[in-house]
Amino acid sequence: xxxxxxxxxxxxxxxxxxxxxxxxxxxxxxxxxxxxxxxxxxxxxxxxxxxxxxxxxxxxxxxxxxxxxxxxxxxxxxxxxxxxxxxxxxxxxxxxxxxxxxxxxxxxxxxxxxxxxxxxxxxxxxxxxxxxxxxxxxxxxxxxxxxxxxxxxxxxxxxxxxxxxxxxxxxxxxxxxxxxxxxxxxxxxxxxxxxxxxxxxxxxxxxxxxxxxxxxxxxxxxxxxxxxxxxxxxxxxxxxxxxxxxxxxxxxxxxxxxxxxxxxxxxx
Amino acid sequence: xxxxxxxxxxxxxxxxxxxxxxxxxxxxxxxxxxxxxxxxxxxxxxxxxxxxxxxxxxxxxxxxxxxxxxxxxxxxxxxxxxxxxxxxxxxxxxxxxxxxxxxxxxxxxxxxxxxxxxxxxxxxxxxxxxxxxxxxxxxxxxxxxxxxxxxxxxxxxxxxxxxxxxxxxxxxxxxxxxxxxxxxxxxxxxxxxxxxxxxxxxxxxxxxxx
Numbered sequence: 001x002x003x004x005x006x007x008x009x010x011x012x013x014x015x016x017x018x019x020x021x022x023x024x025x026x027x028x029x030x031x032x033x034x035x036x037x038x039x040x041x042x043x044x045x046x047x048x049x050x051x052x053x054x055x056x057x058x059x060x061x062x063x064x065x066x067x068x069x070x071x072x073x074x075x076x077x078x079x080x081x082x083x084x085x086x087x088x089x090x091x092x093x094x095x096x097x098x099x100x101x102x103x104x105x106x107x108x109x110x111x112x113x114x115x116x117x118x119x120x121x122x123x124x125x126x127x128x129x130x131x132x133x134x135x136x137x138x139x140x141x142x143x144x145x146x147x148x149x150x151x152x153x154x155x156x157x158x159x160x161x162x163x164x165x166x167x168x169x170x171x172x173x174x175x176x177x178x179x180x181x182x183x184x185x186x187x188x189x190x191x192x193x194x195x196x197x198x199x200x201x202x203x204x205x206x207x208x209x210x211x212x213x214x215x216x217x218x219x220x221x222x223x224x225x226x227x228x229x230x231x232x233x234x235x236x237x238x239x240x241x242x243x244x245x246x247x248x249x250x251x252x253x254x255x256x257x258x259x260x261x262x263x264x265x266x267x268x
Numbered sequence: 269x270x271x272x273x274x275x276x277x278x279x280x281x282x283x284x285x286x287x288x289x290x291x292x293x294x295x296x297x298x299x300x301x302x303x304x305x306x307x308x309x310x311x312x313x314x315x316x317x318x319x320x321x322x323x324x325x326x327x328x329x330x331x332x333x334x335x336x337x338x339x340x341x342x343x344x345x346x347x348x349x350x351x352x353x354x355x356x357x358x359x360x361x362x363x364x365x366x367x368x369x370x371x372x373x374x375x376x377x378x379x380x381x382x383x384x385x386x387x388x389x390x391x392x393x394x395x396x397x398x399x400x401x402x403x404x405x406x407x408x409x410x411x412x413x414x415x416x417x418x419x420x421x422x423x424x425x426x427x428x429x430x431x432x433x434x435x436x437x438x439x440x441x442x443x444x445x446x447x448x449x450x451x452x453x454x455x456x457x458x459x460x461x462x463x464x465x466x467x468x469x470x471x472x473x474x475x476x477x478x
Contacts, residue, residue, distance in 0.1 A: 062382055092390050100388030110383035114401045125398060178389060233388035 008053060011038045012181055013211050019068035021051075028054050030235040031068065036180070036213060041206050041241050043214045043222040043243075046232035047258060051213045056182050056233070059213060060102045072098060099167065103173030103181040106190050109165040111157040115143070117168050120155040121175045129176065136175075143171040147201050163194030167206055170201050181205065183214045187221075199225075219262055223247055231255045271304070271378065273440055273453075279437035288419040288433060288461070294358030296411075299365025306370055313340050324363035330424050332356055337428040353425040357418070364414045372407030373399065405464070405472075412469035417427050421473045423458075 014036040021029040028051045036042045044052040057063040059070055061078035068079040078095055079087045090098075112120050121140035125131040131139070144150040147167040149160075157165055165185055173181055183202065187195040199221050206212065206225050216222055222229055222243060229246045231239040233254045239246055250256045272417040337352045347355070376399050384394035423434035437454030441447040 060386060062385060096385075096388050096390040098391075099386055102386075104382075104386035106383065106386075108379055108381065110379045112380070112383065112398055112402075114405065123397060124389065127393060128388040171386065 012036065013038045013040075013073060014059060014213070015069075015071045016055070016059070017069050017071070019065050019070055021054060021058065021063065021065045021067075028235050029058070030066065030238055032232075032235070033068075034039075034230060034237060035213060037227075039209045039211055040227040041210075041212045041225055043216060043226040043229045044232055045216065045219065045222055045229060045258075046238075048103070050232040051235040052232045053184055054268040056184050056213055056215050059180075059182055060099050060104055062104070072102060089232065096128070100124075100176055100180045103176060104164070104180035105169050105173055105181065105183045105186045109157070109162070109169045109189070110238070111165055111169055112170070113157050114158075115152065117149070117155050117157065117160070118159065120168060121172050124172070125175050140171070140175055143170075143174050146174075146204075147171045148197075157265070161194060162190045163197045166190065166194075166198045167201055170198075175206075180211045180213070183212060184218070185215050185217065187218060217228070217260075219266075231258065233258070275452055275459055276440065277433065277436045280431070280433040281461065283431065284419065284422050284433040284457075285461060287357075287422045287430075288415070290354045291361060291418050291422065292415050294310045294354060295361035295414075298358060299367075300369055302362055302366030303369035303373060306366065307373055311468065321363040321366055324347050324424065326361055329357070329360055329421055330427060331430055349425070349428055349430045352429050353422075353428065357421065357425075361414065361418055364417070365411070368407050368410045368414055369403070371410065371455055372403040376402045376405045378431055388427040408472045412465050412472075416465055418422070419461055420458055445452035 012035045014034075016032060016034040016184065018031040018033050019029055020027070020031055020138060020247070032051070032055055034042070034055075044055065048050050054063055057078065058065045064078060065194070069079070069081060075098065077098060078089075078090055079186070080090055081087055081211055086098075112123070113125070115123060118137065118140055121143060122131075122136040125136045126133060137242070141150060141153065147170060149167055150165055152160060152164065152168070157168065160168065171187075180200050187198050190198065199218065202212075202214070202221075203225055214222070214225070224243075226243045229243050229248060230237045231250075231252075231254075238252050239250065245256070247259065250259055302317050302321060306314050306321075309317070313317055333353065334358050336356045337347075337349070340347065340352065377407065379396060380398055383399035389397060422432055426435045426438070434454055437450045437457075440453070441450030444450065
Protein backbone atom coordinates (compact mmCIF):
# COMPACT_ATOMS: atom_id res chain seq x y z
CA UNK A 1 0.00 0.00 0.00
CA UNK A 2 1.63 3.25 -1.14
CA UNK A 3 2.07 5.84 1.55
CA UNK A 4 0.46 9.22 0.97
CA UNK A 5 2.79 12.00 -0.15
CA UNK A 6 4.62 13.33 2.87
CA UNK A 7 3.79 16.84 3.88
CA UNK A 8 6.55 19.11 2.65
CA UNK A 9 7.23 21.13 5.73
CA UNK A 10 9.64 24.00 5.09
CA UNK A 11 11.96 22.74 7.82
CA UNK A 12 12.18 19.26 6.35
CA UNK A 13 15.84 18.40 5.84
CA UNK A 14 15.34 15.04 4.19
CA UNK A 15 12.36 14.13 2.06
CA UNK A 16 12.11 10.54 0.94
CA UNK A 17 9.31 10.32 -1.57
CA UNK A 18 8.05 6.92 -2.69
CA UNK A 19 11.55 5.47 -3.14
CA UNK A 20 11.79 2.03 -4.69
CA UNK A 21 14.80 -0.19 -5.25
CA UNK A 22 15.39 -3.74 -6.42
CA UNK A 23 18.40 -5.99 -6.41
CA UNK A 24 17.52 -8.11 -9.42
CA UNK A 25 14.12 -9.65 -8.71
CA UNK A 26 14.33 -8.78 -5.02
CA UNK A 27 12.40 -5.60 -4.22
CA UNK A 28 14.25 -4.26 -1.19
CA UNK A 29 12.43 -0.93 -1.02
CA UNK A 30 8.77 -0.56 -2.01
CA UNK A 31 7.66 3.05 -2.33
CA UNK A 32 9.12 4.18 0.97
CA UNK A 33 8.24 7.71 2.08
CA UNK A 34 9.62 9.52 5.10
CA UNK A 35 10.57 13.04 6.05
CA UNK A 36 13.17 14.07 8.57
CA UNK A 37 12.86 17.54 10.05
CA UNK A 38 15.78 19.72 10.99
CA UNK A 39 17.08 18.66 14.40
CA UNK A 40 15.07 15.45 14.36
CA UNK A 41 16.45 12.02 15.19
CA UNK A 42 14.64 9.35 13.19
CA UNK A 43 15.48 5.76 13.96
CA UNK A 44 14.85 2.85 11.63
CA UNK A 45 14.27 -0.52 13.24
CA UNK A 46 13.16 -3.83 11.83
CA UNK A 47 14.28 -7.40 11.14
CA UNK A 48 17.45 -8.12 9.14
CA UNK A 49 16.91 -7.71 5.43
CA UNK A 50 13.93 -5.37 5.83
CA UNK A 51 15.72 -2.66 3.81
CA UNK A 52 16.63 -0.22 6.58
CA UNK A 53 20.35 -0.14 5.83
CA UNK A 54 19.66 0.08 2.09
CA UNK A 55 17.34 3.04 2.68
CA UNK A 56 20.00 4.76 4.77
CA UNK A 57 22.63 4.18 2.07
CA UNK A 58 20.29 5.61 -0.55
CA UNK A 59 20.09 8.86 1.40
CA UNK A 60 23.74 9.71 0.67
CA UNK A 61 23.66 7.80 -2.62
CA UNK A 62 26.08 5.04 -1.63
CA UNK A 63 23.25 3.02 -3.15
CA UNK A 64 21.32 4.15 -6.19
CA UNK A 65 17.54 3.97 -6.17
CA UNK A 66 15.26 3.03 -9.04
CA UNK A 67 12.17 5.14 -8.52
CA UNK A 68 10.85 7.99 -6.44
CA UNK A 69 13.13 10.69 -5.13
CA UNK A 70 15.18 11.61 -2.10
CA UNK A 71 15.90 15.28 -1.44
CA UNK A 72 18.23 16.82 1.08
CA UNK A 73 17.74 20.53 1.72
CA UNK A 74 15.59 20.72 -1.38
CA UNK A 75 18.12 19.11 -3.72
CA UNK A 76 17.45 15.68 -5.20
CA UNK A 77 20.08 13.13 -4.23
CA UNK A 78 22.20 11.57 -6.96
CA UNK A 79 19.79 12.32 -9.79
CA UNK A 80 18.17 15.31 -11.40
CA UNK A 81 14.53 15.06 -12.36
CA UNK A 82 13.58 17.17 -15.35
CA UNK A 83 10.25 18.95 -15.88
CA UNK A 84 9.20 15.99 -18.07
CA UNK A 85 10.05 13.57 -15.25
CA UNK A 86 13.18 12.31 -16.96
CA UNK A 87 15.88 11.18 -14.49
CA UNK A 88 19.50 11.98 -15.23
CA UNK A 89 22.50 11.11 -13.08
CA UNK A 90 24.18 14.00 -11.32
CA UNK A 91 27.89 14.37 -12.08
CA UNK A 92 30.47 13.04 -9.59
CA UNK A 93 31.22 16.60 -8.42
CA UNK A 94 27.61 17.29 -7.35
CA UNK A 95 27.18 13.95 -5.61
CA UNK A 96 30.45 14.52 -3.72
CA UNK A 97 29.35 18.02 -2.71
CA UNK A 98 26.10 16.59 -1.32
CA UNK A 99 28.01 13.91 0.61
CA UNK A 100 30.30 16.54 2.11
CA UNK A 101 27.21 17.87 3.92
CA UNK A 102 25.97 14.43 5.00
CA UNK A 103 28.02 12.43 7.46
CA UNK A 104 27.93 8.68 7.72
CA UNK A 105 29.11 6.33 10.46
CA UNK A 106 29.43 2.66 9.58
CA UNK A 107 29.02 -0.58 11.45
CA UNK A 108 32.66 -1.51 10.77
CA UNK A 109 34.00 2.01 11.56
CA UNK A 110 35.86 2.18 8.20
CA UNK A 111 38.58 4.50 9.42
CA UNK A 112 41.42 5.05 6.95
CA UNK A 113 43.98 2.53 8.30
CA UNK A 114 46.96 4.16 6.59
CA UNK A 115 46.38 7.54 8.29
CA UNK A 116 46.81 8.53 11.92
CA UNK A 117 43.73 9.33 13.97
CA UNK A 118 44.42 13.04 13.53
CA UNK A 119 44.85 12.72 9.76
CA UNK A 120 41.63 10.71 9.57
CA UNK A 121 39.89 13.80 10.90
CA UNK A 122 41.74 16.40 8.85
CA UNK A 123 42.06 14.81 5.41
CA UNK A 124 38.53 15.50 4.18
CA UNK A 125 38.21 19.03 5.62
CA UNK A 126 41.52 19.90 3.92
CA UNK A 127 40.96 18.15 0.59
CA UNK A 128 37.23 18.68 0.22
CA UNK A 129 36.48 21.93 2.04
CA UNK A 130 39.88 23.55 1.53
CA UNK A 131 40.42 24.21 5.23
CA UNK A 132 43.99 25.34 6.06
CA UNK A 133 46.04 22.62 7.79
CA UNK A 134 46.37 24.50 11.08
CA UNK A 135 42.69 25.19 11.36
CA UNK A 136 41.81 21.60 10.42
CA UNK A 137 44.17 20.32 13.13
CA UNK A 138 42.78 22.60 15.82
CA UNK A 139 39.27 21.56 14.95
CA UNK A 140 40.23 17.89 14.89
CA UNK A 141 41.87 18.13 18.31
CA UNK A 142 38.76 19.79 19.71
CA UNK A 143 36.61 16.98 18.31
CA UNK A 144 38.91 14.29 19.69
CA UNK A 145 38.64 16.04 23.03
CA UNK A 146 34.88 15.87 22.70
CA UNK A 147 34.89 12.10 22.14
CA UNK A 148 37.52 11.70 24.86
CA UNK A 149 40.37 10.51 22.65
CA UNK A 150 42.76 13.45 22.33
CA UNK A 151 45.65 11.33 23.61
CA UNK A 152 45.21 8.99 20.61
CA UNK A 153 45.74 11.66 17.94
CA UNK A 154 49.11 10.32 16.76
CA UNK A 155 48.09 6.64 16.82
CA UNK A 156 46.99 4.55 13.87
CA UNK A 157 43.44 3.17 14.00
CA UNK A 158 44.64 -0.43 14.39
CA UNK A 159 46.00 0.48 17.84
CA UNK A 160 42.54 1.48 19.09
CA UNK A 161 39.70 -0.61 20.52
CA UNK A 162 36.48 -0.96 18.53
CA UNK A 163 34.68 1.55 20.71
CA UNK A 164 37.52 4.03 20.35
CA UNK A 165 37.63 3.55 16.59
CA UNK A 166 33.91 4.18 16.36
CA UNK A 167 34.22 7.36 18.41
CA UNK A 168 37.00 8.51 16.06
CA UNK A 169 34.72 7.69 13.12
CA UNK A 170 32.02 9.91 14.62
CA UNK A 171 34.59 12.68 15.14
CA UNK A 172 35.74 12.26 11.53
CA UNK A 173 32.18 12.78 10.40
CA UNK A 174 31.73 15.82 12.64
CA UNK A 175 34.92 17.37 11.25
CA UNK A 176 33.03 18.01 8.01
CA UNK A 177 30.35 19.96 9.91
CA UNK A 178 27.54 17.90 8.38
CA UNK A 179 23.92 19.02 8.34
CA UNK A 180 22.79 15.43 8.68
CA UNK A 181 24.44 12.29 10.02
CA UNK A 182 23.53 8.75 9.00
CA UNK A 183 24.41 6.04 11.51
CA UNK A 184 24.34 2.47 10.26
CA UNK A 185 24.28 -0.04 13.13
CA UNK A 186 27.18 1.75 14.75
CA UNK A 187 27.33 -0.55 17.78
CA UNK A 188 26.66 -3.91 16.10
CA UNK A 189 30.34 -4.81 15.73
CA UNK A 190 31.24 -3.80 19.29
CA UNK A 191 31.77 -5.91 22.38
CA UNK A 192 28.85 -5.29 24.76
CA UNK A 193 30.97 -3.38 27.27
CA UNK A 194 32.02 -0.89 24.55
CA UNK A 195 28.52 -0.10 23.30
CA UNK A 196 27.79 2.46 26.00
CA UNK A 197 30.69 4.78 25.22
CA UNK A 198 29.60 5.07 21.58
CA UNK A 199 25.92 5.53 22.37
CA UNK A 200 26.85 8.27 24.84
CA UNK A 201 28.51 10.23 22.04
CA UNK A 202 25.47 9.78 19.77
CA UNK A 203 23.22 10.81 22.63
CA UNK A 204 25.24 14.01 23.11
CA UNK A 205 24.92 14.83 19.40
CA UNK A 206 21.15 14.46 19.66
CA UNK A 207 21.17 16.77 22.67
CA UNK A 208 23.03 19.35 20.56
CA UNK A 209 20.26 19.24 17.98
CA UNK A 210 22.09 17.30 15.25
CA UNK A 211 19.75 15.86 12.63
CA UNK A 212 20.30 12.13 12.43
CA UNK A 213 18.96 9.02 10.79
CA UNK A 214 19.88 5.94 12.77
CA UNK A 215 19.64 2.27 11.93
CA UNK A 216 19.98 0.23 15.10
CA UNK A 217 19.16 -2.98 16.90
CA UNK A 218 19.49 -1.29 20.30
CA UNK A 219 15.83 -0.82 21.21
CA UNK A 220 16.48 0.85 24.54
CA UNK A 221 18.75 3.34 22.81
CA UNK A 222 16.19 3.94 20.04
CA UNK A 223 13.62 4.66 22.68
CA UNK A 224 15.82 7.19 24.46
CA UNK A 225 17.37 9.07 21.55
CA UNK A 226 14.68 9.20 18.86
CA UNK A 227 12.19 11.90 17.98
CA UNK A 228 10.40 9.31 15.86
CA UNK A 229 10.90 5.64 15.17
CA UNK A 230 10.10 3.90 11.89
CA UNK A 231 9.50 0.16 11.92
CA UNK A 232 10.35 -1.41 8.58
CA UNK A 233 9.50 -4.86 7.31
CA UNK A 234 9.88 -6.34 3.82
CA UNK A 235 10.92 -3.05 2.23
CA UNK A 236 8.13 -0.92 3.68
CA UNK A 237 7.66 1.41 6.62
CA UNK A 238 4.96 -0.40 8.55
CA UNK A 239 4.70 1.97 11.50
CA UNK A 240 6.06 5.43 12.15
CA UNK A 241 5.47 7.04 15.52
CA UNK A 242 7.03 8.60 18.58
CA UNK A 243 9.12 6.11 20.54
CA UNK A 244 6.58 6.09 23.37
CA UNK A 245 3.74 5.17 21.00
CA UNK A 246 5.69 2.79 18.82
CA UNK A 247 7.18 0.77 21.66
CA UNK A 248 4.27 1.37 24.08
CA UNK A 249 1.34 0.55 21.83
CA UNK A 250 2.42 -1.19 18.63
CA UNK A 251 -0.47 -1.32 16.16
CA UNK A 252 0.55 -3.96 13.65
CA UNK A 253 1.05 -7.67 14.24
CA UNK A 254 4.43 -7.51 12.55
CA UNK A 255 5.74 -4.91 14.99
CA UNK A 256 4.23 -6.72 17.98
CA UNK A 257 5.89 -9.98 17.03
CA UNK A 258 9.19 -8.20 16.23
CA UNK A 259 9.23 -6.52 19.64
CA UNK A 260 8.18 -9.78 21.29
CA UNK A 261 11.04 -11.68 19.69
CA UNK A 262 13.43 -8.90 20.67
CA UNK A 263 12.32 -8.97 24.29
CA UNK A 264 12.56 -12.76 24.41
CA UNK A 265 16.10 -12.58 23.05
CA UNK A 266 17.18 -10.01 25.62
CA UNK A 267 15.61 -11.57 28.69
CA UNK A 268 18.34 -12.89 30.93
CA UNK B 269 93.80 -12.97 -13.09
CA UNK B 270 91.15 -13.49 -10.44
CA UNK B 271 90.58 -9.77 -10.28
CA UNK B 272 90.05 -9.37 -14.00
CA UNK B 273 87.55 -12.21 -13.99
CA UNK B 274 85.68 -10.57 -11.13
CA UNK B 275 85.82 -7.15 -12.81
CA UNK B 276 84.48 -8.68 -16.02
CA UNK B 277 81.60 -10.29 -14.15
CA UNK B 278 80.93 -7.06 -12.29
CA UNK B 279 80.53 -5.32 -15.65
CA UNK B 280 78.10 -8.00 -16.69
CA UNK B 281 76.24 -7.64 -13.43
CA UNK B 282 75.89 -3.90 -13.87
CA UNK B 283 74.40 -4.46 -17.34
CA UNK B 284 71.97 -6.94 -15.77
CA UNK B 285 70.98 -4.41 -13.12
CA UNK B 286 70.33 -1.70 -15.70
CA UNK B 287 68.34 -4.03 -17.93
CA UNK B 288 66.28 -5.23 -14.98
CA UNK B 289 65.65 -1.68 -13.81
CA UNK B 290 64.45 -0.66 -17.26
CA UNK B 291 62.20 -3.72 -17.55
CA UNK B 292 60.76 -3.22 -14.05
CA UNK B 293 60.02 0.43 -14.83
CA UNK B 294 58.37 -0.29 -18.18
CA UNK B 295 56.40 -3.30 -16.95
CA UNK B 296 55.18 -1.35 -13.89
CA UNK B 297 53.85 1.52 -15.97
CA UNK B 298 52.18 -0.84 -18.44
CA UNK B 299 51.01 -3.12 -15.63
CA UNK B 300 49.37 -0.25 -13.79
CA UNK B 301 47.56 0.63 -17.01
CA UNK B 302 46.44 -2.99 -17.41
CA UNK B 303 45.24 -3.20 -13.80
CA UNK B 304 43.26 0.06 -14.02
CA UNK B 305 41.80 -1.00 -17.36
CA UNK B 306 40.75 -4.39 -16.02
CA UNK B 307 39.14 -2.92 -12.92
CA UNK B 308 37.57 0.34 -13.97
CA UNK B 309 37.49 0.73 -17.75
CA UNK B 310 34.66 0.33 -20.25
CA UNK B 311 33.75 -3.41 -20.07
CA UNK B 312 34.95 -4.45 -23.56
CA UNK B 313 38.36 -2.95 -22.74
CA UNK B 314 38.39 -4.92 -19.49
CA UNK B 315 37.95 -8.14 -21.44
CA UNK B 316 40.76 -7.13 -23.76
CA UNK B 317 43.11 -6.46 -20.85
CA UNK B 318 42.18 -9.75 -19.22
CA UNK B 319 42.84 -11.55 -22.52
CA UNK B 320 46.23 -9.90 -22.83
CA UNK B 321 47.22 -11.05 -19.34
CA UNK B 322 45.98 -14.57 -19.99
CA UNK B 323 47.72 -15.02 -23.34
CA UNK B 324 51.00 -13.40 -22.33
CA UNK B 325 51.33 -15.47 -19.20
CA UNK B 326 50.77 -18.62 -21.23
CA UNK B 327 53.80 -18.11 -23.49
CA UNK B 328 57.40 -18.81 -22.43
CA UNK B 329 59.49 -15.65 -22.31
CA UNK B 330 62.26 -17.31 -24.34
CA UNK B 331 59.82 -17.95 -27.20
CA UNK B 332 58.67 -14.33 -27.14
CA UNK B 333 62.20 -12.94 -27.01
CA UNK B 334 63.56 -15.01 -29.86
CA UNK B 335 60.32 -14.87 -31.83
CA UNK B 336 60.03 -11.09 -31.66
CA UNK B 337 63.67 -10.21 -32.04
CA UNK B 338 64.29 -12.36 -35.09
CA UNK B 339 60.96 -11.80 -36.83
CA UNK B 340 60.59 -8.06 -36.32
CA UNK B 341 63.09 -7.26 -39.10
CA UNK B 342 60.72 -9.00 -41.55
CA UNK B 343 58.11 -6.42 -40.56
CA UNK B 344 60.59 -3.67 -41.26
CA UNK B 345 61.40 -3.00 -37.62
CA UNK B 346 64.99 -3.34 -36.53
CA UNK B 347 65.74 -2.65 -32.90
CA UNK B 348 69.08 -2.86 -31.12
CA UNK B 349 69.21 -6.03 -29.08
CA UNK B 350 68.91 -4.31 -25.70
CA UNK B 351 66.02 -2.14 -26.82
CA UNK B 352 64.20 -5.16 -28.21
CA UNK B 353 64.88 -7.10 -25.02
CA UNK B 354 63.58 -4.32 -22.78
CA UNK B 355 60.44 -3.84 -24.86
CA UNK B 356 59.62 -7.54 -25.09
CA UNK B 357 60.33 -8.20 -21.41
CA UNK B 358 58.52 -5.00 -20.42
CA UNK B 359 55.35 -6.08 -22.21
CA UNK B 360 55.74 -9.65 -20.96
CA UNK B 361 56.14 -8.73 -17.29
CA UNK B 362 53.43 -6.08 -17.59
CA UNK B 363 50.99 -9.00 -17.49
CA UNK B 364 52.45 -10.10 -14.14
CA UNK B 365 52.75 -6.59 -12.73
CA UNK B 366 49.17 -5.98 -13.81
CA UNK B 367 48.06 -8.95 -11.69
CA UNK B 368 50.13 -7.66 -8.77
CA UNK B 369 48.50 -4.22 -8.89
CA UNK B 370 45.03 -5.56 -9.60
CA UNK B 371 45.26 -7.94 -6.67
CA UNK B 372 46.38 -5.15 -4.35
CA UNK B 373 43.62 -2.78 -5.50
CA UNK B 374 41.03 -5.51 -5.07
CA UNK B 375 42.36 -6.34 -1.61
CA UNK B 376 41.44 -2.88 -0.32
CA UNK B 377 38.01 -3.46 1.27
CA UNK B 378 34.99 -2.04 -0.58
CA UNK B 379 34.03 -0.34 2.67
CA UNK B 380 37.02 1.97 2.23
CA UNK B 381 35.45 3.28 -0.99
CA UNK B 382 32.25 3.89 0.98
CA UNK B 383 34.15 5.70 3.73
CA UNK B 384 35.95 7.96 1.27
CA UNK B 385 32.76 8.73 -0.63
CA UNK B 386 30.86 9.48 2.55
CA UNK B 387 33.30 12.22 3.60
CA UNK B 388 32.85 13.90 0.23
CA UNK B 389 35.78 12.72 -1.89
CA UNK B 390 35.21 12.62 -5.62
CA UNK B 391 36.00 9.31 -7.32
CA UNK B 392 39.53 10.24 -8.38
CA UNK B 393 40.31 11.88 -5.03
CA UNK B 394 39.02 8.81 -3.26
CA UNK B 395 41.22 6.60 -5.41
CA UNK B 396 44.31 8.73 -4.83
CA UNK B 397 43.85 9.51 -1.13
CA UNK B 398 42.17 6.40 0.24
CA UNK B 399 42.57 3.42 -2.09
CA UNK B 400 45.97 3.80 -3.75
CA UNK B 401 48.06 4.29 -0.58
CA UNK B 402 46.53 1.16 0.93
CA UNK B 403 46.99 -0.82 -2.28
CA UNK B 404 50.60 0.37 -2.48
CA UNK B 405 51.35 -1.22 0.87
CA UNK B 406 49.61 -4.43 -0.06
CA UNK B 407 51.51 -4.78 -3.33
CA UNK B 408 55.06 -4.22 -2.08
CA UNK B 409 55.80 -7.90 -1.39
CA UNK B 410 54.35 -9.31 -4.63
CA UNK B 411 55.88 -6.40 -6.58
CA UNK B 412 59.36 -7.19 -5.27
CA UNK B 413 58.76 -10.87 -5.94
CA UNK B 414 57.96 -10.15 -9.56
CA UNK B 415 60.98 -7.85 -9.70
CA UNK B 416 63.17 -10.76 -8.59
CA UNK B 417 61.76 -12.78 -11.49
CA UNK B 418 62.63 -9.94 -13.83
CA UNK B 419 66.23 -9.81 -12.59
CA UNK B 420 66.72 -13.54 -13.04
CA UNK B 421 64.98 -13.69 -16.41
CA UNK B 422 67.21 -11.02 -17.91
CA UNK B 423 69.64 -13.94 -18.35
CA UNK B 424 67.46 -15.03 -21.29
CA UNK B 425 68.59 -11.93 -23.16
CA UNK B 426 71.84 -13.75 -23.85
CA UNK B 427 69.80 -16.01 -26.14
CA UNK B 428 69.32 -13.16 -28.62
CA UNK B 429 72.91 -12.01 -28.40
CA UNK B 430 72.69 -9.52 -25.56
CA UNK B 431 75.65 -9.39 -23.23
CA UNK B 432 75.01 -9.44 -19.48
CA UNK B 433 75.93 -11.34 -16.32
CA UNK B 434 75.06 -14.80 -17.63
CA UNK B 435 77.08 -14.20 -20.80
CA UNK B 436 80.20 -13.36 -18.79
CA UNK B 437 79.94 -16.67 -16.94
CA UNK B 438 79.59 -18.59 -20.15
CA UNK B 439 82.56 -16.79 -21.72
CA UNK B 440 84.78 -17.27 -18.70
CA UNK B 441 83.78 -20.91 -18.44
CA UNK B 442 84.53 -21.57 -22.09
CA UNK B 443 87.86 -19.78 -22.04
CA UNK B 444 89.19 -21.26 -18.84
CA UNK B 445 87.45 -24.63 -18.92
CA UNK B 446 86.46 -24.01 -15.29
CA UNK B 447 82.76 -24.38 -15.93
CA UNK B 448 81.58 -25.01 -12.42
CA UNK B 449 83.37 -22.05 -10.75
CA UNK B 450 82.24 -19.80 -13.58
CA UNK B 451 78.57 -20.67 -13.22
CA UNK B 452 78.80 -20.63 -9.44
CA UNK B 453 80.15 -17.11 -9.82
CA UNK B 454 77.22 -16.19 -12.05
CA UNK B 455 74.78 -17.66 -9.55
CA UNK B 456 76.43 -15.71 -6.74
CA UNK B 457 76.18 -12.55 -8.85
CA UNK B 458 72.42 -12.96 -9.33
CA UNK B 459 72.05 -13.71 -5.65
CA UNK B 460 73.90 -10.53 -4.69
CA UNK B 461 71.56 -8.48 -6.88
CA UNK B 462 68.42 -10.18 -5.57
CA UNK B 463 69.34 -10.28 -1.89
CA UNK B 464 68.85 -6.52 -1.25
CA UNK B 465 65.46 -6.68 -3.01
CA UNK B 466 64.32 -9.53 -0.79
CA UNK B 467 65.55 -7.67 2.30
CA UNK B 468 63.74 -4.55 1.15
CA UNK B 469 60.53 -6.56 0.81
CA UNK B 470 60.64 -7.79 4.37
CA UNK B 471 61.66 -4.34 5.68
CA UNK B 472 58.73 -2.62 4.01
CA UNK B 473 56.33 -5.30 5.20
CA UNK B 474 57.45 -4.81 8.79
CA UNK B 475 57.06 -1.04 8.59
CA UNK B 476 53.56 -0.72 7.18
CA UNK B 477 50.45 0.09 9.17
CA UNK B 478 47.67 -0.97 6.86
